[in-house]
Amino acid sequence: MKQLGKHIILELWGCEKQALDDQPGVEKMLVNAVKACGATLICVKTHKFSPQGVTGVAVLAESHISIHTWPELGYAAMDVFTCGEHVIPEDTIPEIRNFLKPDKVEVIDIKRGIVDIEEVLA
Amino acid sequence: MKQLGKHIILELWGCEKQALDDQPGVEKMLVNAVKACGATLICVKTHKFSPQGVTGVAVLAESHISIHTWPELGYAAMDVFTCGEHVIPEDTIPEIRNFLKPDKVEVIDIKRGIVDIEEVLA
Numbered sequence: 001m002k003q004l005g006k007h008i009i010l011e012l013w014g015c016e017k018q019a020l021d022d023q024p025g026v027e028k029m030l031v032n033a034v035k036a037c038g039a040t041l042i043c044v045k046t047h048k049f050s051p052q053g054v055t056g057v058a059v060l061a062e063s064h065i066s067i068h069t070w071p072e073l074g075y076a077a078m079d080v081f082t083c084g085e086h087v088i089p090e091d092t093i094p095e096i097r098n099f100l101k102p103d104k105v106e107v108i109d110i111k112r113g114i115v116d117i118e119e120v121l122a
Numbered sequence: 123m124k125q126l127g128k129h130i131i132l133e134l135w136g137c138e139k140q141a142l143d144d145q146p147g148v149e150k151m152l153v154n155a156v157k158a159c160g161a162t163l164i165c166v167k168t169h170k171f172s173p174q175g176v177t178g179v180a181v182l183a184e185s186h187i188s189i190h191t192w193p194e195l196g197y198a199a200m201d202v203f204t205c206g207e208h209v210i211p212e213d214t215i216p217e218i219r220n221f222l223k224p225d226k227v228e229v230i231d232i233k234r235g236i237v238d239i240e241e242v243l244a
Binding site for chain 2 (some may be wrong): 004005007008009011042043045047049051055057059060063065068070073075077079081083108110112113115
């Protein structure tokens, strides 16, 4: 069996509210996270909501990283989806912790595109 | 209890290979899917890989929709992440089925940002 994509879901609670509402800071964190996991950035897009909250997506040569923040609740939802053996999605976590400073991080690990290697090679 | 985000993971198998490698078609499908679920598009970005495969992300006022395709395997990995009561992520599925024509669709439904309403209101 082989998985085509590695997808980790991060539920980040008790984050610094100022960081969650800092659009340039979130964008920089995404770029740093891309480097940290060994991926190649195609483009990054962030958006600031009124009165608060930031959305950001980094499109990668190896899939994507996304973030959506709720500063009023100290919460951020992140997804790190990568493909290829050389990219390790978990390696983004220190950069994310360093910027958002969450009290609690829940990680859900999802194998995407599970294929039977024998079948693929046939 | 309340969830801040509605996130559906779609594992799409047996898709039309031509559709999976059709960058303008994937972009149009994303835009149609955004409309279908009642969301507001901020921007859409797609990328074509060599020799094959497409990545696309639609950034929404209510989170994001992403797709990564493996035409050689007839597989696409999609995520539809929305927030707000008025957006129904499942409503994207007919548009996706219509374009990719998968033989099999696996759906994983994930509640993101589960909060205790009493606590939030306190």
